[in-house]
Amino acid sequence: MPEGHTLHRLARDLTSTFGGRTVTASSPQGRFAGGAALLDGRVLLEADAWGKHLFVDFAEADRRLHVHLGLYGAWPIAAGPAPAPVGAVRLRFVGGDGSSYADLRGPTACDLLTPAETRRILDGLGPDPLRDGADPERAWDRIRRSRAPLATLLMDQSVIAGIGNVYRAEILFRHRLHPLRPGTSLTRPRFEAVWGDLVALMTDGMREGRIRTLRESDRPHPADSGGRAGPGAGWRDADVYVYRRAGEACRVCGRPIRHEVVGGRNLFWCQGCQPPIRPRSLR
DNA sequence: GATATATGTGTAC
């Protein structure tokens, strides 16, 4: 489930599992054999995430490992001696003492990058809600001046780094924003509420290892002052409000959840809670 | 066994 929270969690876990230790690196599948050979036997210093990009630093290596999981990549870390690899394992790490291993499968990117190449990637990324010191002003400057739909802007990694299709759909729902409203229509206070909510939701996602935007403890639409209370009992089976719930009744207003493919991606929203034009009461 | 699907990105037309 690779949105930004997944990569930050992975960076944290790679660092805690392998950080400061010698790592055996291999490419059972063979497609990263050269890179694995360069890393093999080195001390893994630290892993770090920027948006959906993961970087791993090794001692005395002039290049960083760069991994992007794409749509279905995964890099689970497991305990115990590593078994014979199953399936297409691009890169395997085994800890020096053999007590843990991690198999990388299906990444869109798995490369060794020079500092200049790393910089080029980072230069293309907007502020990441999960990074300390992220500057939301950079995102606001892009959004307020763009007539592109909010749905497009939120998925644009150069505007905000780390949001994927699930967080996009859910954040728009929670703030009652129709996905096709232009960036120019977003007010400053509403942007600040969206950013703050992203930080909170993605931090939760990183901690829990899954996306959960429907929480009993808070309001479905957190920006509504004095609005209804949390969803309460009967919602415990659900993690999200609208993502992949096309045709189901909205948990808040009862109208069917809509689905459309926009820009090649599945887009979900509630016509009732997310009207094309803001109702007067919400301005 | 074949097909469809996915929380993503990059390229070409």
Added chain:
DNA sequence: TACACCTATATCG
């Protein structure tokens, strides 16, 4: 806008 790419899993016949 379409497709290519990377892989596992679910569903269908």
